[in-house]
Amino acid sequence: DTAVSQTPKYLVTQMGNDKSIKCEQNLGHDTMYWYKQDSKKFLKIMFSYNNKELIINETVPNRFSPKSPDKAHLNLHINSLELGDSAVYFCASSQDLYGANEQFFGPGTRLTVL
């Protein structure tokens, strides 16, 4: 049974479009995250939510808006897509905010902006 799932797996779109990526976890975790992996495979945190509350916002452009309708879901909406947004976006979850907890990652969404 999949623990952290993301849809879609691949997303190809034109510059200027608006798109969303969905994430769901069935682990009963309180905390969820979005990470961006660039072309050099560097992983950087973007956002974290704990029980639907925004905890971390890592100076991400406000074209990126996360939304957490409930603690099992954390979606990422991106407005006015730019070429530099092309990357792999990973969702993750952990039991809570305690730093030593394992984070469980989704399979990633490869976004290509043309």
Add this chain to the structure above:
Amino acid sequence: AQRVTQPEKLLSVFKGAPVELKCNYSYSGSPELFWYVQYSRQRLQLLLRHISRESIKGFTADLNKGETSFHLKKPFAQEEDSAMYYCALTRSGNTGKLIFGQGTTLQVKP
């Protein structure tokens, strides 16, 4: 500033050879250190964390606060160890924020 450095982008060894993937960190407080691994076509997953002091798949990592390092070691590499390895840091307490190194691709040749 908090930073994690993995100086090797690619490490290539032969099967049976010892492996050491280097990780150095910069952090003024008490960090929690981790190694995450991504095998081909699989999702990123936790390999080990320093707080557990465990050996997973033959890998160990010791936190050296004096040298601010958390190198990952295995005495005899196996082909199935080929993967991308990320060292990561978070501060103790309730933040959940993981800071990753640049990653090292380990290639184990037959």
